[in-house]
Amino acid sequence: MKAVLVHRHGPPEEYTVGDIEVPHAGPGQIQVRIAAASLNAIDLRLATGGFRGIVDLPFPYVPGGDFSGTVTEVGGGVTAYAMGDLVFGHGIPRAMAGMLPFPKPSLTTGALAEFAVFEADTPFIARRPSTLDVETAAALPTAGLTTNALLRQARIQPDETVLVIGATGGVGTTLLPAIKAGRVIATARAGDIGFIREIGATETIDYGDYPPGGVDVVINLVLPTDHLADAAKCLKSGGRLYTITFPPPKPEYIDRDDVRFEMVLDLASGVDAITGLTPSITRRYALDDGARALRDFARDHTVGKLVVVP
Numbered sequence: 001m002k003a004v005l006v007h008r009h010g011p012p013e014e015y016t017v018g019d020i021e022v023p024h025a026g027p028g029q030i031q032v033r034i035a036a037a038s039l040n041a042i043d044l045r046l047a048t049g050g051f052r053g054i055v056d057l058p059f060p061y062v063p064g065g066d067f068s069g070t071v072t073e074v075g076g077g078v079t080a081y082a083m084g085d086l087v088f089g090h091g092i093p094r095a096m097a098g099m100l101p102f103p104k105p106s107l108t109t110g111a112l113a114e115f116a117v118f119e120a121d122t123p124f125i126a127r128r129p130s131t132l133d134v135e136t137a138a139a140l141p142t143a144g145l146t147t148n149a150l151l152r153q154a155r156i157q158p159d160e161t162v163l164v165i166g167a168t169g170g171v172g173t174t175l176l177p178a179i180k181a182g183r184v185i186a187t188a189r190a191g192d193i194g195f196i197r198e199i200g201a202t203e204t205i206d207y208g209d210y211p212p213g214g215v216d217v218v219i220n221l222v223l224p225t226d227h228l229a230d231a232a233k234c235l236k237s238g239g240r241l242y243t244i245t246f247p248p249p250k251p252e253y254i255d256r257d258d259v260r261f262e263m264v265l266d267l268a269s270g271v272d273a274i275t276g277l278t279p280s281i282t283r284r285y286a287l288d289d290g291a292r293a294l295r296d297f298a299r300d301h302t303v304g305k306l307v308v309v310p
């Protein structure tokens with residue numbers, strides 16, 4: 001079968017699309033014919049060597065975690081799925097098994113391929129409802145789980161002012177339409193302002209050009225957490241700062257003891273709960289161009305989600 005192949009840790013210019021053996025479903029697993037897969041920052045971080053020494057990737061490594069597709073094989077003991085079921089969800093590389101604190105992580109052979117194998121018994125895989133087309137279902141898992149986790153933790157009130165940093169990305173463009181607040185300030189380059197306003201921002205600002213004050217909630221989707229001191233200055237006393245990036249928050253990063261400063265890393269709820277969200281798919285690639293998709297994701301200014309369709 002055709003797949004995007006990473007031959008060793010390195011930049012996306014070195015990845016290729018080639019033929020490898022079709023993976024088969026073992027006990028407790030399903031094989032899925034991939035209909036669409038979407039790109040996430042972790043795909044690149046794993047492939048470029050960002051977790052070298054922590055995650056022992058087998059090469060050639062097939063990237064890709066978020067997917068939608070059709071069940072084509074059912075392993076022994078699997079009762080939840082049958083051949084022909086339409087599914088979607090998210091998997092992490094098998095080499096990361098046991099690294100995340102989830103009782104039932106979803107492991108995959110890699111979704112940037114014609115076929116991939118996933119664990120069947122995990123909340124990260126579900127039947128695709130007819131209301132979700134294949135591309136939307138592939139774009140949603142990571143961005144949708146993160147959006148829901150942010151909304152749960154931030155408990156934004158309708159009269160609050162929210163600042164979203166990194167609003168143009170895959171997570172940001174899924175989060176913006178879901179924020180119900182009177183004032184939503186979003187970071188955007190000049191060329192993205194119209195789109196970002198269309199999907200929910202009431203105001204836009206340039207990167208780093210934060211308002212002088214008056215913000216109840218800052219949501220950081222992109223800056224390293226130890227680079228948030230300037231962003232924290234715009235918070236009202238008693239405000240909240242949520243981040244989805246590393247390193248984990250420490251009070252000294254923001255030099256304010258009158259605001260809450262928390263990490264959001266809750267991907268433990270199931271993909272069933274994300275089906276009401278709307279991701280923004282802005283680029284589509286054939287699987288033959290899957291390596292180029294990863295290059296564009298790494299090198300171009302991208303907005304929203306990039307989807308690869310075998």
Ligand SMILES: NC(=O)c1ccc[n+]([C@@H]2O[C@H](COP(=O)([O-])OP(=O)(O)OC[C@H]3O[C@@H](n4cnc5c(N)ncnc54)[C@H](OP(=O)(O)O)[C@@H]3O)[C@@H](O)[C@H]2O)c1
Pocket residue numbers: 040041042142143146165166167168169170171172187188189207208221222223243244245264265266267300301302303304
């Ligand atoms: N904690 C979790 O559970 C979790 C879950 C998902 C993702 N993440 C992490 O969250 C981050 C964002 O994910 P994503 O999928 O949204 O990434 P993404 O699709 O790559 O989007 C990042 C966006 O932020 C913009 N940006 C870059 N620098 C900026 C700055 N200084 N100020 C404002 N915007 C800036 C980028 O535009 P440019 O082209 O201009 O750079 C891009 O549009 C990644 O680091 C990912 O690993 C964490």
